[in-house]
Amino acid sequence: xxxxxxxxxxxxxxxxxxxxxxxxxxxxxxxxxxxxxxxxxxxxxxxxxxxxxxxxxxxxxxxxxxxxxxxxxxxxxxxxxxxxxxxxxxxxxxxxxxxxxxxxxxxxxxxxxxxxxxxxxxxxxxxxxxxxxxxxxxxxxxxxxxxxxxxxxxxxxxxxxxxxxxxxxxxxxxxxxxxxxxxxxxx
Numbered sequence: 005x006x007x008x009x010x011x012x013x014x015x016x017x018x019x020x021x022x023x024x025x026x027x028x029x030x031x032x033x034x035x036x037x038x039x040x041x042x043x044x045x046x047x048x049x050x051x052x053x054x055x056x057x058x059x060x061x062x063x064x065x066x067x068x069x070x071x072x073x074x075x076x077x078x079x080x081x082x083x084x085x086x087x088x089x090x091x092x093x094x095x096x097x098x099x100x101x102x103x104x105x106x107x108x109x110x111x112x113x114x115x116x117x118x119x120x121x122x123x124x125x126x127x128x129x130x131x132x133x134x135x136x137x138x139x140x141x142x143x144x145x146x147x148x149x150x151x152x153x154x155x156x157x158x159x160x161x162x163x164x165x166x167x168x169x170x171x172x173x174x175x176x177x178x179x180x181x182x183x184x185x186x187x188x189x190x191x
């Protein structure tokens with residue numbers, strides 16, 4: 005089952021996604037697929053915050069900032085009873101798009117990531133992906149940033165199409181966009 009959890013910055017989407025995975029994957033081997041590359045103190049603090057959030061919850065962490073399909077090889081029991089939380093799509097997209105060799109074009113990065121997610125999803129009983137809403141601020145950025153945002157938008161659309169569930173978190177409140185008609189309880 006593929007679930008997409010989306011929302012704006014600081015919306016509570018990460019906490020919801022983690023809690024959700026713990027509930028649906030209670031009897032599963034749990035993986036946390038971390039995509040953030042740490043470049044500075046702010047990044048280190050963000051990583052530490054997420055590690056603290058999931059401490060003692062039984063997650064096995066896979067650091068996979070690029071080539072998300074390689075995370076599938078690190079799943080201990082492929083096609084077994086496994087659940088993973090991928091945090092987050094915006095970091096993965098930036099890492100894949102802005103490589104030291106140059107910028108990967110929007111279509112190429114979209115195809116690469118979607119193929120990698122499909123491969124990863126085959127190995128799991130449950131995959132929960134955290135992603136960000138884009139284009140909601142109404143600002144026009146430089147062309148490189150706009151290409152990144154277009155890639156994110158395209159990836160989000162394709163993931164939503166593949167997903168069994170899409171949940172948007174707004175100010176900590178989960179709103180089902182696509183799924184089984186569940187009623188969510190906030191913590």
